[in-house]
Amino acid sequence: MNIEKLKYPIGKFGKPTIITVDHLQAWIADIATFPARMSSEVLHLTDTQIDTQYRPNGWTLRQVVHHCADSHMNSLIRLKLALTEDKPVIKPYFEELWAELTDTKKMPIHPSLKMLEGIHERWTAILKSLTNDQFERVFIHPEQGKTFRVDENIGIYAWHCNHHLAHITETKKRNNWS
Incomplete structure:
Protein backbone atom coordinates (compact mmCIF):
# COMPACT_ATOMS: atom_id res chain seq x y z
CA MET A 1 0.00 0.00 0.00
CA ASN A 2 1.08 3.59 -0.67
CA ILE A 3 2.95 4.95 2.41
CA GLU A 4 1.32 8.39 1.96
CA LYS A 5 -2.13 6.76 2.12
CA LEU A 6 -1.08 4.89 5.28
CA LYS A 7 0.21 8.11 6.82
CA TYR A 8 -2.76 10.27 5.75
CA PRO A 9 -5.70 7.88 5.25
CA ILE A 10 -8.20 10.76 4.90
CA GLY A 11 -5.75 13.14 3.22
CA LYS A 12 -4.27 16.28 4.73
CA PHE A 13 -6.42 19.01 6.27
CA GLY A 14 -7.74 21.43 3.69
CA LYS A 15 -8.76 24.76 5.18
CA PRO A 16 -11.79 26.20 3.40
CA THR A 17 -11.36 29.67 1.91
CA ILE A 18 -14.33 30.80 3.98
CA ILE A 19 -15.22 28.93 7.17
CA THR A 20 -19.01 28.79 7.37
CA VAL A 21 -21.44 28.01 10.17
CA ASP A 22 -22.03 24.63 8.46
CA HIS A 23 -18.30 23.85 8.60
CA LEU A 24 -18.17 24.77 12.28
CA GLN A 25 -21.24 22.72 13.17
CA ALA A 26 -19.87 19.64 11.38
CA TRP A 27 -16.42 20.06 12.93
CA ILE A 28 -17.83 20.51 16.44
CA ALA A 29 -19.98 17.40 15.94
CA ASP A 30 -16.86 15.44 14.91
CA ILE A 31 -15.06 16.63 18.05
CA ALA A 32 -18.08 15.91 20.26
CA THR A 33 -18.51 12.35 19.01
CA PHE A 34 -14.85 11.40 18.81
CA PRO A 35 -14.45 9.72 22.23
CA ALA A 36 -17.37 7.35 21.60
CA ARG A 37 -16.20 6.61 18.06
CA MET A 38 -12.65 5.93 19.27
CA SER A 39 -13.81 3.70 22.13
CA SER A 40 -16.04 1.64 19.86
CA GLU A 41 -13.06 0.94 17.58
CA VAL A 42 -10.48 0.01 20.21
CA LEU A 43 -12.10 -1.41 23.34
CA HIS A 44 -12.48 -4.92 21.92
CA LEU A 45 -8.90 -5.14 20.58
CA THR A 46 -6.38 -7.49 22.15
CA ASP A 47 -3.04 -6.25 23.50
CA THR A 48 -1.33 -7.73 20.45
CA GLN A 49 -3.68 -5.83 18.16
CA ILE A 50 -3.39 -2.57 20.10
CA ASP A 51 0.42 -2.89 19.89
CA THR A 52 0.31 -3.14 16.08
CA GLN A 53 1.79 -0.27 14.10
CA TYR A 54 -0.65 1.44 11.75
CA ARG A 55 2.17 1.79 9.17
CA PRO A 56 5.82 0.75 8.91
CA ASN A 57 7.89 2.88 11.30
CA GLY A 58 4.65 4.40 12.63
CA TRP A 59 3.07 4.44 16.04
CA THR A 60 1.19 1.52 17.50
CA LEU A 61 -2.56 1.86 17.92
CA ARG A 62 -1.86 2.18 21.67
CA GLN A 63 0.37 5.18 20.98
CA VAL A 64 -2.28 6.69 18.71
CA VAL A 65 -4.94 6.52 21.45
CA HIS A 66 -2.60 8.05 24.04
CA HIS A 67 -1.44 10.67 21.53
CA CYS A 68 -5.03 11.78 20.95
CA ALA A 69 -5.49 12.36 24.69
CA ASP A 70 -2.22 14.34 24.85
CA SER A 71 -2.92 16.34 21.70
CA HIS A 72 -6.53 17.16 22.50
CA MET A 73 -5.61 18.19 26.04
CA ASN A 74 -3.13 20.64 24.51
CA SER A 75 -5.74 21.88 22.04
CA LEU A 76 -8.26 22.59 24.81
CA ILE A 77 -5.59 24.57 26.67
CA ARG A 78 -4.71 26.50 23.50
CA LEU A 79 -8.38 27.34 22.98
CA LYS A 80 -8.71 28.62 26.54
CA LEU A 81 -5.56 30.71 26.14
CA ALA A 82 -6.88 32.20 22.89
CA LEU A 83 -10.18 33.05 24.57
CA THR A 84 -8.65 34.63 27.67
CA GLU A 85 -5.44 36.29 26.44
CA ASP A 86 -4.56 38.62 23.61
CA LYS A 87 -2.74 36.66 20.88
CA PRO A 88 -1.06 34.22 23.26
CA VAL A 89 2.07 32.39 22.17
CA ILE A 90 1.31 28.74 22.87
CA LYS A 91 3.80 26.19 24.15
CA PRO A 92 4.56 23.56 21.52
CA TYR A 93 5.40 20.04 22.59
CA PHE A 94 7.35 17.24 20.94
CA GLU A 95 4.57 14.75 20.21
CA GLU A 96 7.02 12.23 18.76
CA LEU A 97 8.97 12.25 22.06
CA TRP A 98 5.81 12.12 24.17
CA ALA A 99 4.83 9.02 22.16
CA GLU A 100 8.00 7.30 23.35
CA LEU A 101 7.33 7.83 27.07
CA THR A 102 6.30 4.82 29.16
CA ASP A 103 2.73 6.00 29.72
CA THR A 104 2.20 6.18 25.96
CA LYS A 105 4.03 3.02 24.94
CA LYS A 106 3.05 0.64 27.74
CA MET A 107 -0.02 1.74 29.68
CA PRO A 108 -3.49 0.40 28.99
CA ILE A 109 -5.60 2.69 26.80
CA HIS A 110 -8.50 3.03 29.27
CA PRO A 111 -7.04 6.06 31.13
CA SER A 112 -6.65 7.95 27.84
CA LEU A 113 -10.15 6.98 26.72
CA LYS A 114 -11.48 8.41 30.00
CA MET A 115 -9.38 11.55 29.48
CA LEU A 116 -10.80 11.93 25.98
CA GLU A 117 -14.35 11.71 27.34
CA GLY A 118 -13.77 14.49 29.85
CA ILE A 119 -11.66 16.69 27.59
CA HIS A 120 -14.13 16.45 24.72
CA GLU A 121 -17.14 17.07 26.93
CA ARG A 122 -15.59 20.30 28.24
CA TRP A 123 -14.15 21.25 24.84
CA THR A 124 -17.52 20.77 23.13
CA ALA A 125 -19.33 22.85 25.77
CA ILE A 126 -16.97 25.75 25.09
CA LEU A 127 -17.09 25.32 21.30
CA LYS A 128 -20.89 25.36 21.26
CA SER A 129 -20.93 28.60 23.29
CA LEU A 130 -18.52 30.63 21.14
CA THR A 131 -19.56 33.93 19.59
CA ASN A 132 -18.50 35.10 16.14
CA ASP A 133 -15.86 37.33 17.74
CA GLN A 134 -14.48 34.40 19.71
CA PHE A 135 -14.18 32.25 16.57
CA GLU A 136 -11.92 34.98 15.20
CA ARG A 137 -9.57 35.09 18.20
CA VAL A 138 -6.05 33.83 17.59
CA PHE A 139 -3.03 32.18 19.13
CA ILE A 140 0.52 32.12 17.85
CA HIS A 141 2.33 28.85 17.24
CA PRO A 142 6.03 29.78 17.58
CA GLU A 143 7.35 26.54 16.08
CA GLN A 144 5.35 27.05 12.89
CA GLY A 145 5.73 30.84 12.96
CA LYS A 146 2.01 31.10 12.27
CA THR A 147 -1.09 32.65 13.77
CA PHE A 148 -4.09 30.34 14.04
CA ARG A 149 -7.68 31.47 14.38
CA VAL A 150 -9.96 29.57 16.73
CA ASP A 151 -12.33 28.58 13.90
CA GLU A 152 -9.45 27.23 11.81
CA ASN A 153 -8.11 25.26 14.76
CA ILE A 154 -11.53 23.67 15.28
CA GLY A 155 -11.31 22.37 11.70
CA ILE A 156 -7.75 21.14 12.22
CA TYR A 157 -8.77 19.18 15.29
CA ALA A 158 -11.92 17.74 13.74
CA TRP A 159 -9.61 16.53 10.98
CA HIS A 160 -7.14 15.28 13.63
CA CYS A 161 -9.87 13.20 15.27
CA ASN A 162 -10.92 11.62 11.98
CA HIS A 163 -7.31 11.22 10.80
CA HIS A 164 -6.25 9.16 13.81
CA LEU A 165 -9.52 7.25 13.92
CA SER A 178 -13.81 -7.47 13.13
Whole structure:
Protein backbone atom coordinates (compact mmCIF):
# COMPACT_ATOMS: atom_id res chain seq x y z
CA MET A 1 0.00 0.00 0.00
CA ASN A 2 1.08 3.59 -0.67
CA ILE A 3 2.95 4.95 2.41
CA GLU A 4 1.32 8.39 1.96
CA LYS A 5 -2.13 6.76 2.12
CA LEU A 6 -1.08 4.89 5.28
CA LYS A 7 0.21 8.11 6.82
CA TYR A 8 -2.76 10.27 5.75
CA PRO A 9 -5.70 7.88 5.25
CA ILE A 10 -8.20 10.76 4.90
CA GLY A 11 -5.75 13.14 3.22
CA LYS A 12 -4.27 16.28 4.73
CA PHE A 13 -6.42 19.01 6.27
CA GLY A 14 -7.74 21.43 3.69
CA LYS A 15 -8.76 24.76 5.18
CA PRO A 16 -11.79 26.20 3.40
CA THR A 17 -11.36 29.67 1.91
CA ILE A 18 -14.33 30.80 3.98
CA ILE A 19 -15.22 28.93 7.17
CA THR A 20 -19.01 28.79 7.37
CA VAL A 21 -21.44 28.01 10.17
CA ASP A 22 -22.03 24.63 8.46
CA HIS A 23 -18.30 23.85 8.60
CA LEU A 24 -18.17 24.77 12.28
CA GLN A 25 -21.24 22.72 13.17
CA ALA A 26 -19.87 19.64 11.38
CA TRP A 27 -16.42 20.06 12.93
CA ILE A 28 -17.83 20.51 16.44
CA ALA A 29 -19.98 17.40 15.94
CA ASP A 30 -16.86 15.44 14.91
CA ILE A 31 -15.06 16.63 18.05
CA ALA A 32 -18.08 15.91 20.26
CA THR A 33 -18.51 12.35 19.01
CA PHE A 34 -14.85 11.40 18.81
CA PRO A 35 -14.45 9.72 22.23
CA ALA A 36 -17.37 7.35 21.60
CA ARG A 37 -16.20 6.61 18.06
CA MET A 38 -12.65 5.93 19.27
CA SER A 39 -13.81 3.70 22.13
CA SER A 40 -16.04 1.64 19.86
CA GLU A 41 -13.06 0.94 17.58
CA VAL A 42 -10.48 0.01 20.21
CA LEU A 43 -12.10 -1.41 23.34
CA HIS A 44 -12.48 -4.92 21.92
CA LEU A 45 -8.90 -5.14 20.58
CA THR A 46 -6.38 -7.49 22.15
CA ASP A 47 -3.04 -6.25 23.50
CA THR A 48 -1.33 -7.73 20.45
CA GLN A 49 -3.68 -5.83 18.16
CA ILE A 50 -3.39 -2.57 20.10
CA ASP A 51 0.42 -2.89 19.89
CA THR A 52 0.31 -3.14 16.08
CA GLN A 53 1.79 -0.27 14.10
CA TYR A 54 -0.65 1.44 11.75
CA ARG A 55 2.17 1.79 9.17
CA PRO A 56 5.82 0.75 8.91
CA ASN A 57 7.89 2.88 11.30
CA GLY A 58 4.65 4.40 12.63
CA TRP A 59 3.07 4.44 16.04
CA THR A 60 1.19 1.52 17.50
CA LEU A 61 -2.56 1.86 17.92
CA ARG A 62 -1.86 2.18 21.67
CA GLN A 63 0.37 5.18 20.98
CA VAL A 64 -2.28 6.69 18.71
CA VAL A 65 -4.94 6.52 21.45
CA HIS A 66 -2.60 8.05 24.04
CA HIS A 67 -1.44 10.67 21.53
CA CYS A 68 -5.03 11.78 20.95
CA ALA A 69 -5.49 12.36 24.69
CA ASP A 70 -2.22 14.34 24.85
CA SER A 71 -2.92 16.34 21.70
CA HIS A 72 -6.53 17.16 22.50
CA MET A 73 -5.61 18.19 26.04
CA ASN A 74 -3.13 20.64 24.51
CA SER A 75 -5.74 21.88 22.04
CA LEU A 76 -8.26 22.59 24.81
CA ILE A 77 -5.59 24.57 26.67
CA ARG A 78 -4.71 26.50 23.50
CA LEU A 79 -8.38 27.34 22.98
CA LYS A 80 -8.71 28.62 26.54
CA LEU A 81 -5.56 30.71 26.14
CA ALA A 82 -6.88 32.20 22.89
CA LEU A 83 -10.18 33.05 24.57
CA THR A 84 -8.65 34.63 27.67
CA GLU A 85 -5.44 36.29 26.44
CA ASP A 86 -4.56 38.62 23.61
CA LYS A 87 -2.74 36.66 20.88
CA PRO A 88 -1.06 34.22 23.26
CA VAL A 89 2.07 32.39 22.17
CA ILE A 90 1.31 28.74 22.87
CA LYS A 91 3.80 26.19 24.15
CA PRO A 92 4.56 23.56 21.52
CA TYR A 93 5.40 20.04 22.59
CA PHE A 94 7.35 17.24 20.94
CA GLU A 95 4.57 14.75 20.21
CA GLU A 96 7.02 12.23 18.76
CA LEU A 97 8.97 12.25 22.06
CA TRP A 98 5.81 12.12 24.17
CA ALA A 99 4.83 9.02 22.16
CA GLU A 100 8.00 7.30 23.35
CA LEU A 101 7.33 7.83 27.07
CA THR A 102 6.30 4.82 29.16
CA ASP A 103 2.73 6.00 29.72
CA THR A 104 2.20 6.18 25.96
CA LYS A 105 4.03 3.02 24.94
CA LYS A 106 3.05 0.64 27.74
CA MET A 107 -0.02 1.74 29.68
CA PRO A 108 -3.49 0.40 28.99
CA ILE A 109 -5.60 2.69 26.80
CA HIS A 110 -8.50 3.03 29.27
CA PRO A 111 -7.04 6.06 31.13
CA SER A 112 -6.65 7.95 27.84
CA LEU A 113 -10.15 6.98 26.72
CA LYS A 114 -11.48 8.41 30.00
CA MET A 115 -9.38 11.55 29.48
CA LEU A 116 -10.80 11.93 25.98
CA GLU A 117 -14.35 11.71 27.34
CA GLY A 118 -13.77 14.49 29.85
CA ILE A 119 -11.66 16.69 27.59
CA HIS A 120 -14.13 16.45 24.72
CA GLU A 121 -17.14 17.07 26.93
CA ARG A 122 -15.59 20.30 28.24
CA TRP A 123 -14.15 21.25 24.84
CA THR A 124 -17.52 20.77 23.13
CA ALA A 125 -19.33 22.85 25.77
CA ILE A 126 -16.97 25.75 25.09
CA LEU A 127 -17.09 25.32 21.30
CA LYS A 128 -20.89 25.36 21.26
CA SER A 129 -20.93 28.60 23.29
CA LEU A 130 -18.52 30.63 21.14
CA THR A 131 -19.56 33.93 19.59
CA ASN A 132 -18.50 35.10 16.14
CA ASP A 133 -15.86 37.33 17.74
CA GLN A 134 -14.48 34.40 19.71
CA PHE A 135 -14.18 32.25 16.57
CA GLU A 136 -11.92 34.98 15.20
CA ARG A 137 -9.57 35.09 18.20
CA VAL A 138 -6.05 33.83 17.59
CA PHE A 139 -3.03 32.18 19.13
CA ILE A 140 0.52 32.12 17.85
CA HIS A 141 2.33 28.85 17.24
CA PRO A 142 6.03 29.78 17.58
CA GLU A 143 7.35 26.54 16.08
CA GLN A 144 5.35 27.05 12.89
CA GLY A 145 5.73 30.84 12.96
CA LYS A 146 2.01 31.10 12.27
CA THR A 147 -1.09 32.65 13.77
CA PHE A 148 -4.09 30.34 14.04
CA ARG A 149 -7.68 31.47 14.38
CA VAL A 150 -9.96 29.57 16.73
CA ASP A 151 -12.33 28.58 13.90
CA GLU A 152 -9.45 27.23 11.81
CA ASN A 153 -8.11 25.26 14.76
CA ILE A 154 -11.53 23.67 15.28
CA GLY A 155 -11.31 22.37 11.70
CA ILE A 156 -7.75 21.14 12.22
CA TYR A 157 -8.77 19.18 15.29
CA ALA A 158 -11.92 17.74 13.74
CA TRP A 159 -9.61 16.53 10.98
CA HIS A 160 -7.14 15.28 13.63
CA CYS A 161 -9.87 13.20 15.27
CA ASN A 162 -10.92 11.62 11.98
CA HIS A 163 -7.31 11.22 10.80
CA HIS A 164 -6.25 9.16 13.81
CA LEU A 165 -9.52 7.25 13.92
CA ALA A 166 -8.84 6.27 10.29
CA HIS A 167 -5.38 5.01 11.29
CA ILE A 168 -7.18 2.57 13.56
CA THR A 169 -10.06 1.61 11.26
CA GLU A 170 -7.76 1.13 8.26
CA THR A 171 -5.38 -1.02 10.32
CA LYS A 172 -8.32 -3.14 11.41
CA LYS A 173 -9.48 -3.53 7.79
CA ARG A 174 -6.01 -4.47 6.50
CA ASN A 175 -5.68 -7.10 9.24
CA ASN A 176 -9.26 -8.40 8.90
CA TRP A 177 -10.07 -7.65 12.54
CA SER A 178 -13.81 -7.47 13.13
